[in-house]
Every structure is written in structure tokens, then in C-alpha cells.
Amino acid sequence: xxxxxxxxxxxxxxxxxxxxxxxxxxxxxxxxxxxxxxxxxxxxxxxxxxxxxxxxxxxxxxxxxxxxxxxxxxxxxxxxxxxxxxxxxxxxxxxxxxxxxxxxxxxxxxxxxxxxxxxxxxxxxxxxxxxxxxx
Amino acid sequence: xxxxxxxxxxxxxxxxxxxxxxxxxxxxxxxxxxxxxxxxxxxxxxxxxxxxxxxxxxxxxxxxxxxxxxxxxxxxxxxxxxxxxxxxxxxxxxxxxxxxxxxxxxxxxxxxxxxxxxxxxxxxxxxxxxxxxxxxxxxxxxxxxxxxxxxxxxxxxxxxxxxxxxxxxxxxxxxxxxxxxxxxxxxxxxxxxxxxxxxxxxxxxxxxxxxxxxxxxxxxxxxxxxxxxxxxxxxxxxxxxxxxxxxxxxxxxxxxxxxxxxxxxxxxxxxxxxxxxxxxxxxxxxxxxxxxxxxxxxxxxxxxxxxxxxxxxxxxxxxxxxxxxxxxxxxxxxxxxxxxxxxxxxxxxxxxxxxxxxxxxxxxxxxxxxxxxxxxxxxxxxxxxxxxxxxxxxxxxxxxxxxxxxxxxxxxxxxxxxxxxxxxxxxxxxxxxxxxxxxxxxxxxxxxxxxxxxxxxxxxxxxxxxxxxxxxxxxxxxxxxxxxxxxxxxxxxxxxxxxxxxxxxxxxxxxxxxxxxxxxxxxxxxxxx
Numbered sequence: 001x002x003x004x005x006x007x008x009x010x011x012x013x014x015x016x017x018x019x020x021x022x023x024x025x026x027x028x029x030x031x032x033x034x035x036x037x038x039x040x041x042x043x044x045x046x047x048x049x050x051x052x053x054x055x056x057x058x059x060x061x062x063x064x065x066x067x068x069x070x071x072x073x074x075x076x077x078x079x080x081x082x083x084x085x086x087x088x089x090x091x092x093x094x095x096x097x098x099x100x101x102x103x104x105x106x107x108x109x110x111x112x113x114x115x116x117x118x119x120x121x122x123x124x125x126x127x128x129x130x131x132x133x134x135x
Numbered sequence: 136x137x138x139x140x141x142x143x144x145x146x147x148x149x150x151x152x153x154x155x156x157x158x159x160x161x162x163x164x165x166x167x168x169x170x171x172x173x174x175x176x177x178x179x180x181x182x183x184x185x186x187x188x189x190x191x192x193x194x195x196x197x198x199x200x201x202x203x204x205x206x207x208x209x210x211x212x213x214x215x216x217x218x219x220x221x222x223x224x225x226x227x228x229x230x231x232x233x234x235x236x237x238x239x240x241x242x243x244x245x246x247x248x249x250x251x252x253x254x255x256x257x258x259x260x261x262x263x264x265x266x267x268x269x270x271x272x273x274x275x276x277x278x279x280x281x282x283x284x285x286x287x288x289x290x291x292x293x294x295x296x297x298x299x300x301x302x303x304x305x306x307x308x309x310x311x312x313x314x315x316x317x318x319x320x321x322x323x324x325x326x327x328x329x330x331x332x333x334x335x336x337x338x339x340x341x342x343x344x345x346x347x348x349x350x351x352x353x354x355x356x357x358x359x360x361x362x363x364x365x366x367x368x369x370x371x372x373x374x375x376x377x378x379x380x381x382x383x384x385x386x387x388x389x390x391x392x393x394x395x396x397x398x399x400x401x402x403x404x405x406x407x408x409x410x411x412x413x414x415x416x417x418x419x420x421x422x423x424x425x426x427x428x429x430x431x432x433x434x435x436x437x438x439x440x441x442x443x444x445x446x447x448x449x450x451x452x453x454x455x456x457x458x459x460x461x462x463x464x465x466x467x468x469x470x471x472x473x474x475x476x477x478x479x480x481x482x483x484x485x486x487x488x489x490x491x492x493x494x495x496x497x498x499x500x501x502x503x504x505x506x507x508x509x510x511x512x513x514x515x516x517x518x519x520x521x522x523x524x525x526x527x528x529x530x531x532x533x534x535x536x537x538x539x540x541x542x543x544x545x546x547x548x549x550x551x552x553x554x555x556x557x558x559x560x561x562x563x564x565x566x567x568x569x570x571x572x573x574x575x576x577x578x579x580x581x582x583x584x585x586x587x588x589x590x591x592x593x594x595x596x597x598x599x600x601x602x603x604x605x606x607x608x609x610x611x612x613x614x615x616x617x618x619x620x621x622x623x624x625x626x627x628x629x630x631x632x633x634x635x636x637x638x639x640x641x642x643x644x645x646x647x648x649x650x651x652x653x654x655x656x657x658x659x660x661x662x663x664x
Binding site: 066 | 459461504505
């Protein structure tokens with residue numbers, strides 16, 4: 001299956017790392033690095049208007065929380081209220097350095113969020129995700 | 136003949152005159168005697184009636200022959216038997232209280248000397264049972280024609296009850312006058328005023344409020360308060376309903392200065408149960424109020440500080456973890472790449488070790504913050520053996536390197552009521568500690584036991600490692616950033632974390648250790664009810 005992965009993170013090293021791990025694990029068919037929530041929403045909006053979203057493709061988002069301009073929470077709220085209908089198969093995974101338990105609780109309130117992961121991404125984690133969610 | 140007749144007639148007339156005159160005198164004397172007798176009899180009767188009717192003890196002292204007679208009161212009031220009552224003034228005198236006797240002697244002899252008619256004094260008189268009664272004595276003297284005192288009659292009135300009451304009132308008055316609390320007494324009559332008029336204030340009230348007695352007596356207590364004070368409304372409602380009332384309110388001194396007062400007020404009723412007065416006791420509580428305010432402010436500030444600090448620690452932790460997770464991710468990737476250059480390989484290895492240690496430290500710190508932030512934690516029945524196996528799996532590599540002898544004396548199904556994540560973190564910390572601080576000369580042995588009692592479950596971890604000098608470090612063992620060995624991978628956090636986790640689950644940890652013999656940790660958990 002075609003797996004399109006959006007990596008949303010303001011930290012270029014983190015983006016590079018995710019890209020390297022994803023490539024090495026042969027996880028993604030396509031990797032799109034995006035620098036914050038707003039850029040990500042624009043990307044989704046653009047893709048939506050171009051109508052090139054294929055329901056057969058698996059769209060997976062690795063989302064950081066702490067970002068400038070638009071953070072992960074705002075992205076989740078806007079996405080859920082504006083775009084969710086158009087992307088029923090989207091899978092959002094939070095990938096963060098936060099250890100604040102209240103963040104974890106807050107994440108549970110978003111049905112679009114599959115998991116709350118601690119950085120860094122590793123091939124072990126990726127294979128577990130594939131197994132658990134049939135990605 | 137005529138002369139004879141005239142003489143006889145004249146004599147006859149004279150005789151008749153004298154007879155008539157004498158009759159008159161006799162009659163007058165007789166009447167006088169008769170009246171006098173009546174008076175004496177009446178006086179005697181009156182005396183007898185009074186002596187019988189009065190509750191007083193009456194004595195009659197015949198000064199001429201020194202005879203002294205008591206009425207029955209001496210028996211009824213003082214309890215003496217008829218036979219033992221003496222008949223001299225000495226007997227009476229001997230029974231006057233030693234502290235009163237000199238005063239009374241002077242007083243009574245002065246009275247006798249002055250020859251005034253009435254005498255009155257107070258003294259204590261001894262009863263048969265040895266106790267004393269308070270007496271008000273009122274006597275008078277009887278004189279003969281030569282103005283010699285011949286008799287003294289006196290009545291002893293028992294005023295013990297009055298005296299006791301008087302002393303009690305004096306005591307109460309002393310309390311009111313001397314108490315540090317301000318006392319206000321107000322009239323119950325509040326028909327024309329919302330609040331009754333003050334009839335008394337004590338000195339403490341003057342000191343507290345600056346108002347003197349004359350400033351406030353006759354005034355209404357409203358002068359001490361500001362209108363629209365909701366507490367004042369409570370007070371007025373209690374006044375209207377004749378109820379007790381206790382309020383804390385702002386009051387104003389004579390100079391206008393505000394002060395906090397604790398104010399209690401009770402209605403007072405007389406013997407006929409008619410409401411007569413209000414008594415109010417007041418205390419200046421300004422200092423306490425200020426302290427309360429300061430405390431509130433302090434708590435507010437501390438809570439805010441705490442919140443800020445917590446936020447700060449999460450942010451710091453997050454900001455540290457972000458680049459650190461990058462480092463770890465990159466190092467992991469580098470593990471798959473063969474490095475030809477030996478020097479570079481050494482550098483990357485060192486880089487890797489330091490990064491992992493830093494990661495552990497930050498992760499432990501994060502855990503500490505979370506524990507401290509969440510005092511109550513979910514608990515469940517955790518199968519202890521499984522948890523130990525989980526931990527051993529996690530640290531398989533370092534266990535393999537050391538190859539310790541691990542003896543687990545725990546039934547496979549034994550469980551413990553705890554938080555699984557915390558319990559595993561505790562086991563992990565204690566086993567890795569044993570591995571880190573093993574003896575160089577003895578092969579490492581770790582023994583884990585479980586003792587189940589009715590209310591308590593104890594897990595013990597015992598090793599034969601380096602041990603810790605408890606005499607030296609006793610108070611620091613479970614402290615933050617305490618290191619007892621000069622080991623490069625020691626963070627000084629492990630035992631602090633262990634203790635925090637155990638305590639957050641309501642448990643307790645103890646340590647026994649001997650240098651170069653080994654260390655034993657005992658962890659106690661209360662069993663769920």
C-alpha cells in the first residue's frame with residue numbers, strides 16, 4: 001500500500017532524523033516535511049483542492065506539539081473541524097519530547113490521534129505501529 | 136353658839152377639801168402606777184414576741200450583775216445545745232473570730248464609754264461545728280435614772296449568705312474589671328433604638344477602643360461601626376430576637392482607626408426571667424486577621440510559584456529532551472554504520488555513552504517531577520515475579536555482562552497492590568544499583584524476597600556489593616543528587632526516585648548496609664483493606 005507520511009516539526013534535525021529512520025525502515029512511499037501546523041494545514045488544503053487525495057493511500061502524520069506560528073494542538077483542532085471529513089483514513093501520531101501528563105490527557109480528547117509517542121522515532125517503534133494499526 | 140357652828144362647818148369643809156384633794160392625788164398616783172405597770176408588761180410582752188418571732192439571735196446583758204442571756208437563736212442558728220450556752224459575756228466574746236476580736240472589743244467598749252444608744256458592727260461568730268458565720272450585730276443600751284448603763288440588748292443577724300454572694304459578686308466584678316477582654320453591658324430596653332444603650336464598659340474596652348467610660352455610657356454601640364456592615368445586620372437581627380450572637384467585624388476606635396474585633400453577645404435575664412441586659416465580650420483580633428491575610432497571600436504566592444516552577448520544569452525538561460532525542464536517534468542510526476577510523480569510533484562511542492547517561496538523567500528527573508505533581512496514583516494487583524522478569528529483560532545486556540547470581544524467592548503468582556510502572560522502575564533502579572556497585576572481588580549475588588503478613592507486605596533486595604557507609608551518609612541516602620561512589624555513570628537520582636515512587640504509593644523504604652559486605656533494601660507496602 002502506498003504510504004504517504006507528513007512529518008510536522010519545526011526542528012530541522014528532528015525532521016532529518018525522522019526522514020532517515022523512515023527511509024531506512026522502508027516505511028514511507030513518500031515523505032513530506034512540514035515546518036509547523038499552519039504550513040501543514042495549507043498543504044492539506046492545497047491537496048484537497050487539487051483533489052488528488054486517493055482514498056486507497058494511507059496518509060500518516062507524525063505531529064510535533066511544540067512549534068512556533070501554529071503548534072500541534074491548534075493544528076489538531078483546526079484539522080478536526082475543517083478537514084477531517086475529507087480525510088477519513090488519516091492517522092495522526094503525536095511525536096513529542098513532552099513529559100507533561102496533562103499533554104497526554106489532552107491528546108486523548110482527539111479521536112484522530114492514534115498514539116502519543118516520545119521522541120525519537122525508531123525502527124522498532126515503526127514496526128510496532130504497522131503491527132498494531134495495520135498501517 | 137353661832138361661832139361654834141361656824142367653826143364646825145369650816146373644819147368640816149376643810150376636812151372635806153383635804154379628803155377630796157387627797158383622793159385626787161391618790162387616784163392620780165394609782166392611775167400612774169397602773170399605767171406604768173401596763174407599759175412594763177407590754178414592753179416585756181413585745182420583747183418576748185420579738186425575741187420569739189425574729190430569726191435573729193438576741194442576747195440580753197445585765198451589766199450590773201454581769202448576767203448574759205441568749206434567746207433560742209443561739210441553738211437554732213449556731214447549733215449549740217441549751218446546756219452548753221454560757222451565761223457570761225465572755226462566752227459570747229470567746230466565740231468571735233480571732234481576726235475580728237480586737238476590732239470588735241475596741242468598738243463595743245467605745246460604745247459603752249460614749250454611752251450612745253445604738254451600736255452596730257459586723258464580725259464572724261463561731262458555730263458549734265467550728266465553722267464561722269458572718270454576723271451583723273445591732274445593740275442598744277438601757278440606762279438607769281443616773282444615766283448608768285445597766286443593760287445591753289443586741290440582735291445577731293446571720294448575713295453569711297449575703298456575704299458569700301457579695302464576695303462572689305466582687306470576684307466576678309474583679310474578673311470583668313481586670314480581664315484583657317473588653318466588656319460592654321447594655322440595657323435591654325431597645326424600644327426606641329435599633330441597638331440598646333451602654334450602661335457599663337470596662338477598662339480593657341477603653342484601652343482597646345480609646346473611648347472612656349463617660350464617652351460611651353448612654354450611647355448606642357452603633358458608634359463603633361460603619362453602616363452597611365453585613366455583620367452589623369446579623370447583630371441587629373440577634374438583638375431583635377434576643378439571641379446569642381458571635382461575629383467578627385471591623386470596628387472603629389475613637390480616633391477613627393479601624394480594627395478587627397471578635398464580638399460575642401449574650402442576653403441576660405433576671406430571676407423573673409425578664410430580659411434585662413446584654414453582655415458583650417470583645418477582643419481585638421486585628422493581628423490575627425492580618426496574619427490570616429498574610430498567610431492567604433503567602434499561600435496564593437506559593438501556589439503560583441509552585442505552578443510556575445512545575446511549568447518551568449516541564450518546559451525545561453521538554454527543551455532538553457528535544458535535542459537529546461535527536462542525538463539518540465542519530466546515534467542509533469550510526470550504530471548500523473561501520474566506522475573504519477578507530478579514533479572516530481572511540482569518539483562516537485564516548486559521545487554515545489554520555490548521551491545515553493544524559494538521557495537517563497533527564498528521564499528520571501521527568502519522572503520525579505511527575506511523581507511530585509501527582510500525589511495520588513492508580514494502584515492495582517501486580518504480579519511481582521512478572522514485573523521482575525520484565526525488568527531483567529529490559530536490562531538483559533548489562534545483566535549478561537555482569538552475570539550475577541539472582542535468587543528470587545517469590546511465588547510466581549504472588550502479587551502486590553501497587554502501581555505497575557512505579558514498581559518496575561523501583562525494581563530496575565535497585566537491580567541496576569546492585570550491578571553498578573558490585574564488588575570487584577566477589578561475584579555479584581542478588582537475593583529478592585517477599586514477606587506477606589496480614590497488613591503488610593515486604594519486598595527485600597539484598598546484594599553482596601560494595602555497601603554504603605551509613606554512619607557517614609545516613610541522612611543523605613535517599614536525597615536528591617547524592618552520590619556515594621565515584622562512578623562515571625552514577626546520577627545520584629536513583630534512590631531519590633525510588634523513595635518518591637514508594638512514598639507516592641503509601642509505602643516506605645529502609646536500608647541496611649555494611650561497607651564491603653553488601654546492602655539490603657526493605658520496601659514495605661500496606662495491604663489494601
